[in-house]
Amino acid sequence: MADKQNELEQSLVNEQQAKLEQKEREKIEKEKQEELDPCTVFNPVNKGFINLQSLSSLGNEGKPLAWNTRGWDSGKNYTIGICSNPFKKMHSDEEIQDIGSVNATNIGAFYIDSKTNKFVSMGEYSTTPKFRGRKLTLTYENGAYCDNLIDGTSGQRLRKSTIITFTCDRELMTKAQISFVGSPNDCNYLFEVRSHHACPTAAKENNMAAIWIFLFILLAALFVYFSGGLLYRQMKQVKQTPKGL
Numbered sequence: 001m002a003d004k005q006n007e008l009e010q011s012l013v014n015e016q017q018a019k020l021e022q023k024e025r026e027k028i029e030k031e032k033q034e035e036l037d038p039c040t041v042f043n044p045v046n047k048g049f050i051n052l053q054s055l056s057s058l059g060n061e062g063k064p065l066a067w068n069t070r071g072w073d074s075g076k077n078y079t080i081g082i083c084s085n086p087f088k089k090m091h092s093d094e095e096i097q098d099i100g101s102v103n104a105t106n107i108g109a110f111y112i113d114s115k116t117n118k119f120v121s122m123g124e125y126s127t128t129p130k131f132r133g134r135k136l137t138l139t140y141e142n143g144a145y146c147d148n149l150i151d152g153t154s155g156q157r158l159r160k161s162t163i164i165t166f167t168c169d170r171e172l173m174t175k176a177q178i179s180f181v182g183s184p185n186d187c188n189y190l191f192e193v194r195s196h197h198a199c200p201t202a203a204k205e206n207n208m209a210a211i212w213i214f215l216f217i218l219l220a221a222l223f224v225y226f227s228g229g230l231l232y233r234q235m236k237q238v239k240q241t242p243k244g245l
Contacts, residue, residue: 038127039083041136048200050136052129052166055176055197057084064088069191071180076111078180080164080191083127083138086110095119098144101159108140109162109189120144122189123162136166136198146187162189168199 108125
C-alpha cells in the first residue's frame, strides 16, 4: 500500500515537473520569436522597453558616435562606443595592438597605450544589452591580451573586457554622461552611463499604435470639418434661392 502511494506521489511530481519544463520551453521559444532591434531590451521585471540606439551609431545615421571619459586613477583616456565601433576613421593594422587576435572593425572600446602609441582594444562591441538583476549592462569581450594574466583553468592568456552599466537619469540635461568606475587589474573595465535614453519607454509597437490612433482622430476631425462646411454651403444656397422658383 505504501509503495503504491509513493508511486502515485512520484507520478504527480514527474507530471508537475514535465509541465514546468514545457512552460519553460514555450517561454524560450516565445522569446526567440520576439526578436528585438539591436541595442534594445525589455526589463524582465516591469516589462519596460529601453532603446539605447540614440547613444550609438545606430541612431546617428550610421555615423560613429564616440563617448570619452578619463580614468583619473589609471591616467588613461578611454573611448567607448555604445553597441557600435567608436572609430571615426579607419586605422592601419600597425596602429592596433595584438592585431593578429583583434578585429579592428569590431572594437567597442579602446585607449591608446602611452608607450607603444597603439590602440588597445578593451573588447568587441555587443548590440545585446542585458539585465543583471536590476542593473542594465552591456558587455564587451575578446579585447587585447592582458599583461601577465593567465587563466588558471585553461592556461591561456586572459583578454581585456568591459562592462558598461546604464542608469536612468531623466534630469540630465545632456544626451548622456559616461564615467569610468574602475579596473582592478587593468584587464576588466567598468563604466557607468547615465542618460534619459536608459529610462523605460513604450515599445515601438505601442508607439506605432499611438501614431495610428492620432491619425485616425485627425482624419475624423477633418471629415467633420469638411462635411460641416459642405452642409453649411448647401443650407446657405437654399436660403438664397428666390421664392416661387
